[in-house]
Every structure is written in structure tokens, then in C-alpha cells.
Amino acid sequence: MKHYLLLGVLAVAPLAQATTGVAFVHGTGHQTDALNDYWTRDFVDSVRQGLPNPAKYTVINCDFEQYMWTDAAAGCLAGQLQSFISNQGISDLLLVTHSNGGNVVRWILSNPTWDSRYPNIINKTRRVIALAPSSGGTPLADAVVNGNAFEQVLGWLLGYASDAVKQQQVSWMAHYNSSWLNGTAGRPSLGVTFETVVGTDVDSAIWDSDSYCAGYQNQVALETTQNWLDSCSDGFLNCSSQSAAGTVWFRDKDKTRGREPLSHQQSRRDCFNLDVLIRDRL
Structure with a gap:
């Protein structure tokens, strides 16, 4: 009997000793204060309460205006994740990404020999929660690159025709997904759980208080750009x-409070209980 009890203790010991941490990885943009300018402190502080030790978190600040494989993008992300793992003793890494941040993370997971820092990060990563990832690109990137008339409307969202925007053209992402990136249909798996939250619509009714979460003006802009997208979209993707890589954790209305849709802006905010859903998932 004692022998079996000892085996049981040994079996759970590695899990009990794991140090879990979460990193928040922003989307397109050159961020220097993503905590306040991209995610908001309310969102991050709420989500990290799902950790055994809520102090074990980091918010990434990199130049995601660049192609995903560059030193400024994936190199910067790898450096900050490596420092987080080393300085905080993280052995169980969780990543919360948004939009193009999911592509930069997929680059690291898909190309372990590209950078000497990648293998350690991959080995430590247990789960990626990808919020509205642009895994298949967006027609809006094509429109911006081609100089479409509504480029000015999209400037606040895309940052105009940067390399990251060019990368997110539909045909370009199809190429990357078929050659350099894993996790999509017909490609090898990513080796870690990569689960997505899909935004399906945009609400901007002026009389609906839910339309004001994350800024009413953003909802109006996203409903405008939705005219160039499928009927199922979050105003950007x-x-x-959003469903092209990994597995779908849920579509917004399946789990959000009041069955509310999540626009592309709202999927990085504490809107409709999203923060609590992620917190519980950690």
C-alpha cells in the first residue's frame, strides 16, 4: 500500500512544482506600453487572477509592424519571453494573443531551428489562447495595400501599408500557411494547444449600451469595414x-454574457465577461 502511495506522490510532484506564467502578446502595431494602450490594465489584471500566482505575468511590447519572422517582431517576442521564463522561473507558459500576435507566436512554434531561443520557449509553452487571430489574413489588408479609398478609415486599425499589413493579405497568408507556418489544414500540428476565440459580428446601435464597450466610435468604424467582409466577421477578420489555425475554443455568442458578439476591438477588452472566461481557462 505504501508503495502505491509513494508512486502517486511522485506522479503529481512535477505538476505541483510547476511555475505557471502568462504573457499577453499584442497584435499589429509598434507597442511601447501595450498594457495601457492595447489591452488596458483592467483586462490584464482580471485575466491574471486565474494564475496560481497572479504576479507571474508579462505584457509584451514589440514592433509588430514588421514581418513576423524579423528580429523586431519574432526576435523581440522571443527575447522578452526568454527573459520572463528565466527571471520568473516559468516552467509552464501560457500565451494570450490577439490578432496578428497569433501569427508571430505561430512563427516561433513552427520554426524551432530558426532561433536558438525558440526551443526553450516551445518546450515551456502549454497553451495559446488566440483572440481573433488573423491566421488566414484579411481582405482589408489587400484593400489597404492596393490603395483602396477607405484606407483612411482603416488607418487606426491596421497602421496603413506596413510590412505586417502586407503579410496579412489573404494570398500571402495562404502561402505562409502552406510553407512556413503549422497548425492549419494539411499542415503539421503546432505541438501545443492553440485555441481560438472567434468574433462573429459587430454591434453599433447607438441606443445599445453594449455597443459602447471598448469605444463606440470603434464599433462604428468596424461596422463600416464589415461591408467588405463576410457576414460572419468581427469587422476586421x-x-x-480566425478559425484557420488550431482549434476553435468558442465563437463569441456561445459563451459571452448576453450572447453578445465581440468586435475586433472588443476581443482585447473586458467586454461581456471575456476576461473571466479567459481567467477561468488559465
Whole structure:
């Protein structure tokens, strides 16, 4: 009997000793204060309460205006994740990404020999929660690159025709997904759990208080850009793009409070209980 009890203790010991941490990885943009400018402190502080030790978190600040494989993008992300793992003793890494941040993370997970820092990060990573990832690109990137008339409307969202925007053109992402990136249909798996939250619609009714979460003006802009997308979209990405890599954890209305949709802006905010859903998932 004692022998079996000892085996049981040994079996759970590694799990009990794991140090879990979460990193928040922003989307397109050159961030220097993503905590306040991209995610908001309310969102981050709420989500990290799901950790055994809520102090074990980091918010990434990198130049995601660049192509995902560059030193400024994946190199910067790898450096900050490596420092977080080393300085905080993280052995169980969780990543919360948004939009193009999911592509930069997938680059690291898919190309372990590209950078000497990648293997350690991959080995420590247990789960990626990808919020509205642009895994399949977006027609809006094509429109911006081609100089479409509504480029000015999209400037606040895309940052105009940067390398990251060019990368997110639909045909370009199809190429990357078929050659350099894993996790999509017909490609090898990513080796870690990569689960997505899909935003399916945009609400901007002026009389609806839910339309004001994350800024009413953003909702109006996203409902405008939705005219160039499928009926199932978050105002920036078609649902098919958000679902292209990994597995779908849920579509917004399946779990959000009041069955509310999550626009592309709202999927990085504490809107409709999203923060609590992620917190519980950690």
C-alpha cells in the first residue's frame, strides 16, 4: 500500500512544482506600453487572477509592424519571453494573443531551428489562447495595400501599408500557411494547444449600451469595414480566418454574457465577461 502511495506522490510532484506564467502578446502595431494602450490594465489584471500566482505575468511590447519572422517582431517576442521564463522561473507558459500576435507566436512554434531561443520557449509553452487571430489574413489588408479609398478609415486599425499589413493579405497568408507556418489544414500540428476565440459580428446601435464597450466610435468604424467582409466577421477578420489555425475554443455568442458578439476591438477588452472566461481557462 505504501508503495502505491509513494508512486502517486511522485506522479503529481512535477505538476505541483510547476511555475505557471502568462504573457499577453499584442497584435499589429509598434507597442511601447501595450498594457495601457492595447489591452488596458483592467483586462490584464482580471485575466491574471486565474494564475496560481497572479504576479507571474508579462505584457509584451514589440514592433509588430514588421514581418513576423524579423528580429523586431519574432526576435523581440522571443527575447522578452526568454527573459520572463528565466527571471520568473516559468516552467509552464501560457500565451494570450490577439490578432496578428497569433501569427508571430505561430512563427516561433513552427520554426524551432530558426532561433536558438525558440526551443526553450516551445518546450515551456502549454497553451495559446488566440483572440481573433488573423491566421488566414484579411481582405482589408489587400484593400489597404492596393490603395483602396477607405484606407483612411482603416488607418487606426491596421497602421496603413506596413510590412505586417502586407503579410496579412489573404494570398500571402495562404502561402505562409502552406510553407512556413503549422497548425492549419494539411499542415503539421503546432505541438501545443492553440485555441481560438472567434468574433462573429459587430454591434453599433447607438441606443445599445453594449455597443459602447471598448469605444463606440470603434464599433462604428468596424461596422463600416464589415461591408467588405463576410457576414460572419468581427469587422476586421472573417470568421474563417480566425478559425484557420488550431482549434476553435468558442465563437463569441456561445459563451459571452448576453450572447453578445465581440468586435475586433472588443476581443482585447473586458467586454461581456471575456476576461473571466479567459481567467477561468488559465
